[in-house]
Amino acid sequence: MKEKQIKILLSAPRGFCAGVERAIEIVEKSLKKFGSPVYVRHEIVHNKYVVDDLRKKGAIFVEELDEIEDKSRPVIFSAHGVPKSVPAQADNYNLNYIDATCPLVSKVHREAENLNKAGFHIILIGHKNHPEVIGTMGQLPVGSIDLIQDKEEAQNYDLENGRKLAYVTQTTLSVDDTKDIIEILKKRYPDIKEPSKDDICYATTNRQMAVKNIAKKCDMFFVIGSRNSSNSVRLVEVAKNSGCEKAYLVHSESEVPYDDINKCSTIGISSGASAPDILVDDFINQLKQKFSVITEEIEIIKENVIFKVPNKLN
Incomplete structure (x- = not known):
């Protein structure tokens, strides 16, 4: 029973x-x-x-x-x-x-190219070795773009005098962490040029806001996603920073921590932008085998963005 x-x-x-x-x-x-x-x-x-x-x-x-x-x-x-x-x-x-x-990554690529043509030296805020960062840095000549990963690097960044500076960001970063890095850069370089529109994509922002909205009400929080998925890993951090210290990534090799869940009355679940619904359903079904489960979906915003595939495939 x-x-x-x-x-x-x-x-x-x-x-x-x-x-x-x-x-x-x-x-x-x-x-x-x-x-x-x-x-x-x-x-x-x-x-x-x-x-x-x-x-x-x-x-x-x-x-x-x-x-x-x-x-x-x-x-x-x-x-x-x-x-x-x-x-x-x-x-x-x-x-x-x-x-x-x-297309939102391509937007950052074009932005970086245009800034480079206009004579700006560029800072990319992002995570080293992530394929998106490699791709964005690879749009420009070597030496014209520098990577900054955290607040400490922003604090220690050194630019030759007289150079015009601009920044762009990876699309899947923590909104809050990025804001802190940008504040440091603006304080140190008041004339730094910022993107006309935020580079962190709508989906990353929305998923982080949705997790923030419920994390403090949860005893544990689970994000379904892969270990190499930047936006999934960020969601775990957001849950922890928003009041649920026991936040975990559920990946392909994870085991469900039934004993810990047994001590909870409310748990939160989200999934990264590359995780299909079936993985969330599977996780909930595993819980239903052991517990009596009540599910409440809390939606903060409806998404209706669609990107078309290239014409040559239609």
Whole structure:
């Protein structure tokens, strides 16, 4: 008999954003149009379930273009964006490539290029080695863009006198942490040029706001997502910073901590922008095996953003 009753506060919006949906659709439409295999450079989005599912359908994932065995097959660039050297290499190989870069990441790329042309030295606020950061820095000549990851680096940043300075950011950062870094930069460089519109994407912002909204009411908080998903890891941090210290990432190898959940009356659940709904449903169903569960969805904003796939796939 399930004696223990648990209330689940389901954070909304959660899960897939428009950029992720578009990237997955690009792979599926490419498979339909060109047959299998199609190659994908890097994980199309950072989620093992999604990648495994596309692999079953005929996608082959590679990290670099020289790993592609059959150069006559199409290759898709992931949603995170790529440095300019990658399309150039694809042209050298005569590859048919389709770019699934999220339009909001492409916006940051164009912004950085325009600032560079206007003579600005650029700071990118982001996480080292994340594919989005590699892609954005790879839009510009070496030495014209610097990476700042945290408040300490912002405090110690040193720019040659007389240079015009601007900043852009990775799209999947913590809104609060980024604000703190920007404040330090503005204090130190009052003339620093900021983006006309926030670079952190609407989906990252909305998911963080939704988690903030319910975290303090929860004894534990679970974010369904992958360990290499920046926006999922940020959601765990947001839950902790917003009043729920016991916040955890639930990834493909996680075990459900039933004993800890048994001590709770209310838990919160959200999911990263690359995690499909089925993973949230599976997690809740696992809880239903052990507990009597009441679920309440708390939505703070409706999302209706849609990004079209490239015309050549229609």
